[in-house]
Amino acid sequence: xxxxxxxxxxxxxxxxxxxxxxxxxxxxxxxxxxxxxxxxxxxxxxxxxxxxxxxxxxxxxxxxxxxxxxxxxxxxxxxxxxxxxxxxxxxxxxxxxxxxxxxxxxxxxxxxxxxxxxxxxxxxxxxxxxxxxxxxxxxxxxxxxxxxxxxx
DNA sequence: CGGGTTTGACCCGCGC
DNA sequence: GCGCGGGTCAAACCCG
Numbered sequence: 269x270x271x272x273x274x275x276x277x278x279x280x281x282x283x284x285x286x287x288x289x290x291x292x293x294x295x296x297x298x299x300x301x302x303x304x305x306x307x308x309x310x311x312x313x314x315x316x317x318x319x320x321x322x323x324x325x326x327x328x329x330x331x332x333x334x335x336x337x338x339x340x341x342x343x344x345x346x347x348x349x350x351x352x353x354x355x356x357x358x359x360x361x362x363x364x365x366x367x368x369x370x371x372x373x374x375x376x377x378x379x380x381x382x383x384x385x386x387x388x389x390x391x392x393x394x395x396x397x398x399x400x401x402x403x404x405x406x407x408x409x410x411x412x413x414x415x416x417x418x419x420x
Numbered sequence: 421c422g423g424g425t426t427t428g429a430c431c432c433g434c435g436c
Numbered sequence: 437g438c439g440c441g442g443g444t445c446a447a448a449c450c451c452g
Contacts, residue, residue: 377443
């Protein structure tokens with residue numbers, strides 16, 4: 269639920285076209301998670317391996333953009349949404365997802381451009397510590413497009 | 421019940 | 437300092 273597919277028609281579902289790979293650490297604030305919660309939570313459980321969580325995703329951050337009516341693309345992993353915030357100068361919110369696999373702290377955020385609302389920006393952060401669970405049909409399409417772009 | 425989402429509070433870095 | 441922008445938590449809620 270909660271996908272905004274109702275906003276657009278689902279007809280041309282299989283051209284998610286033009287992907288643009290890009291690492292987003294230039295001068296944007298997508299740098300590292302400087303904001304937000306800093307120190308470990310030290311929840312109720314003994315926080316022993318919680319440190320490695322944040323230090324592992326120190327740098328691996330990648331973003332690409334697609335043209336799609338759906339915000340969420342099936343990339344083969346399972347994600348749990350943990351936040352949504354409005355973005356300045358954007359009509360669309362940004363949603364925050366985390367990999368549901370235990371011990372895997374890969375995050376991703378999804379954001380739709382307000383100026384070109386067909387374009388979805390997906391940003392991954394971290395490395396999965398486990399194999400993929402299922403074949404990602406949509407993502408396969410995306411990968412094809414990506415390679416086409418890269419080859420060019 | 422067990423998973424996911426919603427949503428406001430909270431937290432933090434930065435600029436004024 | 438304060439307020440804003442952005443990232444996260446967590447309790448409530450929802451849905452199979």
